Amino acid sequence: MPSPLKFCDSSDSYENAKYIIFGVPFDATVSYRSGTKFAPNEIRKASYNMESYSIFRGVDLKNSGIFDMGDIEEYHDPEDMLEEVYTVVDGIVSDHKFPIMLGGEHSISTGAIRRIKSRVVFIDAHTDFRDSYMGTKNSHACVARRATEIVGKENVVSVGIRSVSMEEIRDGPQKYFTSFEVNSDSSKLKTFLNEFGKSPIYFSIDFDGFDPAYAPGVGTPEPFGLNPMVVMDILDSVGDKLVGLDLNEITPTFDNGNTSMLAARIIQEVVSYLELPRNE
Secondary structure, three states: OOOOOOOOOEEOOOOOOOEEEEEEEOOOOOOOOOOHHHHHHHHHHHHHHOOOOOOOOEEEHHOOEEEEEEOOOOOOHHHHHHHHHHHHHHHHOOOOOOOEEOOOOOOHHHHHHHHHEEEEEEOOOOHHHHHOOOOOOOOOOHHHHHHHHHHOOHHEEEEEEOOOHHHHHHOOEEEEEEEHHHHHHHHHHHHHHHHHOOOOOOEEEEEEOOOOOOOOOEOOOOOOOOOHHHHHHHHHHHHHHHHEEEOEEEHHHHHOOOHHHHHHHHHHHHHHHHOOOOOO
């Protein structure tokens, strides 16, 4: 895995670590802005500007057990990429560790979901429920549909939706909450997630789910998006059940640095949440 850069708080060996980071530099099905393959290293670079202590959770990330494996090979065929992601996630999960995947475009999530087969919470501006897009069923525009085929439509929810095609409406996409609903009153989302989160959860964050004011460097930006604090609400509702995380659709070439910085901070906050003492 070729990247010499490591996430800032990655100080443990693989054997001793609990949280395993790896990058997927893939953007072969991009439909608007390309460059997501550069995101894993930009997220790593951004992490070095942050303190390792989470004042929100009272956790020191240096002592949390993080290991950064680097990046997988760069693939041009989505199915080849998904097979490699499956293999890497299989190794991590089989070793009873928590995978954190840095995209790359949103299509990368399918490989992890194939292996983990849990309920899925997406943050996304789009339903991503097309059956096929631009000649492939593994486009970034199809990832939620592929997820429902793997785990069932009732086990997938998307948060932040505000862009959808008539095809997706006609086919009846997964359960979703629009950004307009969440921004005006998040109580319905929290109530839903409190019930939804009674089973293991895979958390996939497409950064176009956030408003471009917070995350300008994304492949398909959409106005009227989410405030990133929604991540804290989601963690408070389903965090105890998280079994994996990915961050995707960041295009650093269209960014001012803020989007990669947000991604690095979200990784820190997810890990710090998982490090909180639990009542067994």
